[in-house]
Amino acid sequence: MAPREALSTVLDGELVGHDGLVDRRVLCDEDLYRRELESVFERSWLFLAHESQIPNAGDFFATTMADDPVLVVRQKDGSVAAMLNSCRHRGMRVCRADVGNAKAFTCTFHGWTYDASGQLVNVPKYDEGYHGELDKSKWGLVRVPRVESYKGLIFGTWDEDAPTFVDYLGEEMCWYLDSLVDRREGGTEVIGGVHRWVIDCNWKLGAEGFIGDMYHSEMTHASVGLGALPDKGWQYGAPRGHGTGFFIDGLEYWNGAYGDEVVRYYEEIAPEITNRLGAAAADLVSACAHGGVFPNFAYLTGAAMTIRVWQPRGVDRMEVFSWVLVDRAAPPEIKEASRRGMTRAFSASGTLEQDDGENWSEIQRVMRGSVARKHPINYQMGFGHERDDVPGLPGTVGYVNGDLPGRGFYRYWAELMRQGPLKRANGDGSG
């Protein structure tokens, strides 16, 4: 591979090749990272919160969209608004709590106060200092222009012209995602708060891993005695970079990880899932699926469920926001067993989680080398063996151990990087 080139040359060339090879600089180049914050994250639908986190008017959750701090707030009319958590006066964070309920947000620097919709409602020394001349209606918090909820999952985008979230997902990915959020009457809720931790690796290692890498499981998770996994299963990759993979006939396998009672629960609800989503979805739900919505939302189904976001915090660092997801209709003991099982396996101290994080941070460390970063990484597994004739499964699928979703993830990433940042009018940006 050529030595380091100017960014424009890299983007015109083979950063993501049609042959399944990916230039390692996508994971470690500072210029590419700065560009992807604008070209990828400002153009995409990003996960903000689960509806169950903010049930009442004034409830808020402080998160980030990529590295921008954002407040997600339930409005009086029941809708959800999201706004940049940055005071319009000098830029201070206006809300420094992670979660809570508020009628207004008062900046701790000079005291500008915004209501729950982000409107500027009070400015200290307004008459004496500003002589009443500051137009408060123009200095509200910067609103996230598009916010949509999909069956409990709230997403937002900075791109006013983005397709609707459902169109962004595509019909096929909706079907796969429904196996997570729409399998029982009443949908889902999150329990046990938000787990947050930092891993020293590029966000794409987490994102692409959950979208498309079942292959690592037997080797990486040998430390917790997973052993030989089921050998039947499929993976799917969406045109806009989303993806999922799952075993079939694997429920018994997960017994040890989450407990008999959870496995029995899944056996009991299988008919309801079949009724709602079809037999193929019931298989998929019960036998552990990984998946993700481009760029950085991820989930696991199976005997217990998590949803999460890989928040970029620099080219070689990400912060994980992770929740335990349960069926709202599940009995309390199953919710508690899921919470315990998920925390044990996939949380900051989770056994499987640490296996993954160790690999990702070590990959990032290796790329500090000037030679290592010049050699491409390989996404050729299953290339040319895709199928679109598997009964019950929408879209083009491949064998569960493959790189079909990973190739799609990087292809779409490269497409957005080529398109470049959003072109927007340089107005005052108020909401």
Ligand code: FES
């Ligand atoms: Fe917020 Fe001055 S920075 S009031």
Ligand code: FE
């Ligand atoms: Fe893993």
